[in-house]
Amino acid sequence: MSLFSPAAEATPEVLERFRHRKLSSPSGGSRPEASPCPAAPRAAADLGVGPETLLQLVLKHLHTGGAQRLDTLGRNLGVPASLLQDTIAFLRREHLVEVHGARPGAPSGTETYFLTQQGRERARSHLLDDGYIGPVPVPLDQFQRQIEAQSVAGTVVDRASMAEAFAGLVVPERVLEQLGAAFNSASSLFLYGPAGTGKTMLATQFARLLQGEVAVPYAFSVDGQIVRVFDPVYHVPTESRAPESGAASLGRGGEDQDRRWVRCRRPVVIAGGELTADMLEPAHHAAGNFYEAPLQVKAAGGLLMIDDLGRQQVDVTTLLNRWVVPLESGVDYLALRSGAKFPVPFDAFPVFATNLRPKDLADNAFLRRLGYKVHLGPLDEDGYRAIFAQYCRANGLEYRDQAVTYLLREHYEPTGTPLIACHPRDLVNKIIEFALFEGEEPGLTEEALARAWNVYFVQE
Incomplete structure (x- = not known):
């Protein structure tokens, strides 16, 4: 029996992948159910962070934002105000916070909290240790589960939806078929051909096939460090009120939704000749002493395009080798400066585009790992x-x-x-x-x- 015999068991596995996926239409006709944002936390334990993290963030917000009411502080932290009462009570006992408006007969919730001199000193100390100011970070395990729940592999396309997405463009039927099959593979796409043949345009149009929404956290915590994820450059909110000045958005779902997350369109992240190896690892902000998520994490649930492959500042072999494990296992391992490593699902649809010959960029072993290789040549x-x-x-x-x-x-x-x-x-x-x-x-x-x-x- 040959290696590629029809009796091999690969086919049922491929078909199983499509069993729970839905047809995607660029017009929004038939589209997958959007994964809801996690439910709002009901108790402090639901936040997934220790009380010290919450305490430090309260002090930093009061230091940078000035005196605030409890409901305003809750919006800025992205948590229900009721979950801040124990923290505020502790800070008052420690003489780090004082209150105005707490007089007999005053309506509840109108009190304004501000830092004492001792509280300002403590806040400045925390800012030196960790300059992150924003909503409370979500725990890493919750972020991992959310990526899997809203996977980009959740939709399929057919010939009609491909024609709709590429309407108005002159694309050979052969190329449309290959792009459609590549999308359904939920693996990767390698576009190659001479300069000017439309590789970048096709890839950005390819992004129109991404339907549904994703929930993006402002930040997550791992090993005592904060990694910022939400980036307005790549994440377009679909909520009724976009985040402003670092404040968490309430969005659809009101208090039933965890406001540490933002409901967004599926992201499209494009990197070209400016790409370096460092951009694929958590970037440490020396001034703020917190981390920025790498490009592939910001692209989770969407499309990640490496344009003009081979023209980057980093050696192409080094760059391609960085993708070997994520492409095969679907898991990316990231490292902090401390040496601590942690896994994140690799759920971005990678698109590589190049004007160079594939054999001049990578060996056959790596090219074999790329799901679809599509050539774009001259027109007739x-x-x-x-x-x-x-x-x-x-x-x-x-x-x-x-x-x-x-x-x-x-x-x-x-x-x-x-x-x-x-x-x-x-x-x-x-x-x-x-x-x-x-x-x-x-x-x-x-x-x-x-x-x-x-x-x-x-x-x-």
């Missing part, structure tokens, strides 16, 4: 004309097919220049720029195309 004439017509319409120019025929026969064919997807956009832009200089109305003429060609391509 029909595709090129279709893209040219799109860019003309988008810029208010009349599309003239005869002018494009002139371009193909008199410039592309004699020079052997391949038909690359970005050429129509760039040539149309140059036609418009010349017209603006001349004070003329831009038009798709043979003369205008020749002038654009001569400044766009290097003349040998």
Whole structure:
């Protein structure tokens, strides 16, 4: 029996992966149920952090934000005000906090708390030890469970949903089929081909297939350290009230939702030539003495794109080797400066895009670990004309097919220049720029195309 015999048991395992997944539609028609944020804590023990962490955060908030009512302090910490009463009582007994408005007959909850001189000194000491100021961090094990509950592998796509997501783009049917199968694999995607063939555009459009929402914590705690996760650059809240000035958002679900979490769209994190190996590990803020989550953790539940692979500041072999274990096991092991290591589910859909030849980037062992390898090459004439017509319409120019025929026969064919997807956009832009200089109305003429060609391509 051959190694790839139909009798092998791999097929049932693959089918099992789809059994509990739902069809995804970019328009939001059929979409997976959004995993709810964790329930609001009912007791201090539900917070998952020690009383000392809560005490320090209260002092730091009162120090940086000034006097606050208990309900305001609760919003800033992301916890019900009732869970702060024991902490406030302890701080008052220690003469670290005083209260205004606690007079007979005054409405409950109107009291304002502020730091004493001793309390300010204690708060400054805590800020030197740990500069994190924000909602109470969630425990690592809760963060791990939430990532698994809202996994990016929760949806599948079919031909109709792919056509909907890529509507308006000129994409070969072969490529659409490969991208759809790659999405359903929930593994990884490797896009390669010449510069300008649309790899980055296809990857960002690919992100439209990500449906549903994820819950993102402001921060989590591990080994006595705080790691900040929520990043407004990548996390777009879908809640009714986005977080402002470090305050926790109430969002949908009101008091039934743990306000240390923010309900967001599935994240899309793109890193290009600026990527370094350090960006894939927890980054320690020396001034604040807390950590920032690495890119793959911020991308959890969404898409992580490594664009222009091979042009990074870090050696490509080092960079690719960093992904071997996470790609195979689905678990990423992160390390703190103390040497403590901890696991986090690797649940971002990784997309690698490069202009270089795959064999020049990695060996066969690593390429084999990448789920799907999709090549994007030059266009055929029909595709090129279709893209040219799109860019003309988008810029208010009349599309003239005869002018494009002139371009193909008199410039592309004699020079052997391949038909690359970005050429129509760039040539149309140059036609418009010349017209603006001349004070003329831009038009798709043979003369205008020749002038654009001569400044766009290097003349040998």
